[in-house]
Amino acid sequence: MKQHTAAPPCTLVIFGIAGDLVKRLLYPAICNLESEGLLDENFCIVGVAKEKYTNPSFRAQLIKDVKAFIHDPVIRKVAIKLVSRVYYISGDFSDSKVYVTLKNKLKTLETKKASQNYLFYFAAPPEFMTIIASQLGKAKLLTEEGDYFRRIVVEKPFGHDLASAKQLNQELLSVASENQIFRIDHFLGKETVQNIMAFRFSNGLFEPIWNRLYIDHVQISVTETLGVEARGNYYDHVGALRDMVPNHLFQMLSLITMEPPIAFTPDYIQNEKEKVLQAVQLMTPEQVLAQTVRGQYEGYRLEPDVAADSSTETYVALKLHLDNWRWLHVPFYLRTGKKLKSRTSEIIIQFKSGPAALFNSCKKDIPPNLLRIYIQPDEGISLQFNAKVPGPNLELGQVDMKFKYSDYFGIKPQTGYETILYDCMCGDHLLFKKADMVETEWALVQPILDVWSALTPREFPNYPQASWGPADADELIQKDGRAWIL
Numbered sequence: 369m370k371q372h373t374a375a376p377p378c379t380l381v382i383f384g385i386a387g388d389l390v391k392r393l394l395y396p397a398i399c400n401l402e403s404e405g406l407l408d409e410n411f412c413i414v415g416v417a418k419e420k421y422t423n424p425s426f427r428a429q430l431i432k433d434v435k436a437f438i439h440d441p442v443i444r445k446v447a448i449k450l451v452s453r454v455y456y457i458s459g460d461f462s463d464s465k466v467y468v469t470l471k472n473k474l475k476t477l478e479t480k481k482a483s484q485n486y487l488f489y490f491a492a493p494p495e496f497m498t499i500i501a502s503q504l505g506k507a508k509l510l511t512e513e514g515d516y517f518r519r520i521v522v523e524k525p526f527g528h529d530l531a532s533a534k535q536l537n538q539e540l541l542s543v544a545s546e547n548q549i550f551r552i553d554h555f556l557g558k559e560t561v562q563n564i565m566a567f568r569f570s571n572g573l574f575e576p577i578w579n580r581l582y583i584d585h586v587q588i589s590v591t592e593t594l595g596v597e598a599r600g601n602y603y604d605h606v607g608a609l610r611d612m613v614p615n616h617l618f619q620m621l622s623l624i625t626m627e628p629p630i631a632f633t634p635d636y637i638q639n640e641k642e643k644v645l646q647a648v649q650l651m652t653p654e655q656v657l658a659q660t661v662r663g664q665y666e667g668y669r670l671e672p673d674v675a676a677d678s679s680t681e682t683y684v685a686l687k688l689h690l691d692n693w694r695w696l697h698v699p700f701y702l703r704t705g706k707k708l709k710s711r712t713s714e715i716i717i718q719f720k721s722g723p724a725a726l727f728n729s730c731k732k733d734i735p736p737n738l739l740r741i742y743i744q745p746d747e748g749i750s751l752q753f754n755a756k757v758p759g760p761n762l763e764l765g766q767v768d769m770k771f772k773y774s775d776y777f778g779i780k781p782q783t784g785y786e787t788i789l790y791d792c793m794c795g796d797h798l799l800f801k802k803a804d805m806v807e808t809e810w811a812l813v814q815p816i817l818d819v820w821s822a823l824t825p826r827e828f829p830n831y832p833q834a835s836w837g838p839a840d841a842d843e844l845i846q847k848d849g850r851a852w853i854l
């Protein structure tokens with residue numbers, strides 16, 4: 369968190385407040401902010417959802433959720449107290465009467481000192497995004513008056529492909545200005561992801577060698593042990609590529625590859641990220657076949673709300689190239705999947721090896737230096753290099769210099785949404801995506817979506833649970849003489 373002062377007063381309106389995201393992540397994040405004194409004293413929440421709760425019954429449910437999802441006793445106490453500032457409206461998102469009720473509720477709360485700054489958080493299913501935006505527009509709830517702000521926070525998925533993302537942008541921009549819109553990628557709320565820029569640009573040591581002359585290749589892996597759990601309905605229409613790549617993985621890719629911004633301001637940073645994503649080579653259909661792999665775990669088709677003959681991928685691996693001065697010919701290998709052997713989000717920079725001439729007596733090849741950025745769990749950074757094994761012979765062994773966040777900065781209860789919510793309240797766009805960035809991300813995966821939809825995979829399911837994914841993914845990297853680093 370950049371500042372440690374309370375965010376400006378605001379009323380948070382959550383569409384879809386009865387959903388999973390709120391109980392697991394958003395409400396705990398709000399309570400973490402409250403416990404740090406980062407919310408205004410009159411902050412309150414108005415929730416809208418179709419479930420038939422009343423104010424008291426919703427609060428009672430929220431207390432049950434707090435007990436299930438907030439484990440820290442101090443935060444739990446804060447959470448239970450905050451429940452008295454949560455109000456519930458039951459209704460259909462497409463019903464204009466709901467917005468009249470909402471407007472009246474907001475006015476009533478203002479008489480009780482609630483703020484006239486409104487933050488509208490769309491935690492609703494994707495098909496409702498434009499409906500909610502247009503209803504808010506019609507109800508004049510997005511019109512900024514005086515110094516009061518009206519902001520929209522949009523969760524992913526932001527569209528289903530390039531065309532739908534463009535349409536969603538257009539529709540949002542017809543009721544609000546770009547400045548009022550905050551497109552979320554919750555990976556950007558993770559401290560370790562934010563640290564990538566700090567690490568690269570505040571240390572003189574790494575940036576001079578951060579290019580094609582010294583880097584052999586980069587791996588970005590987000591592997592999960594969980595399956596689709598209760599999200600079959602959503603996931604079976606989406607799949608691993610849409611769910612993870614044109615958002616979380618591309619955001620990490622852009623932070624690793626961007627040029628230094630002129631200043632740490634949203635515009636400069638977003639421009640650099642956008643520029644580097646535009647340098648990613650668009651794949652031809654032949655490249656899609658040669659440079660992408662999709663997989664589905666065994667048992668996926670038996671998950672609740674998943675089609676019995678589903679061809680949705682639960683795993684994806686890609687090889688990308690960037691056409692720019694810094695990164696020409698450096699391959700970037702990206703992979704993500706569900707029901708894999710272990711849970712880790714990690715970026716690995718493999719440097720080119722030094723000349724082996726001096727060590728000809730060593731039997732093995734000299735292992736390359738690796739810089740590993742651990743996003744989660746066990747957030748940290750390590751540098752792997754070679755050292756002489758003690759003894760009479762000149763033998764090399766790999767050793768590790770390791771920095772763990774928890775050793776230096778302790779660990780606070782965090783969901784990843786704290787910074788994001790706080791920044792929305794402060795109007796800071798640094799961690800959010802502008803319309804063009806979202807479209808650039810989709811444009812990069814669109815050729816893959818096109819080829820994949822034309823060629824239904826016949827070999828699905830193709831990887832066992834608790835494995836490292838399909839064998840083809842190993843081949844993808846092995847044919848370049850490299851291997852996934854575990």
Ligand code: BG6
Binds near residue numbers: 611
């Ligand atoms: C979400 C995806 O955006 O990110 C999920 O929809 C995925 O499928 C999740 O599991 C991973 O995020 P985290 O923060 O749990 O690593």
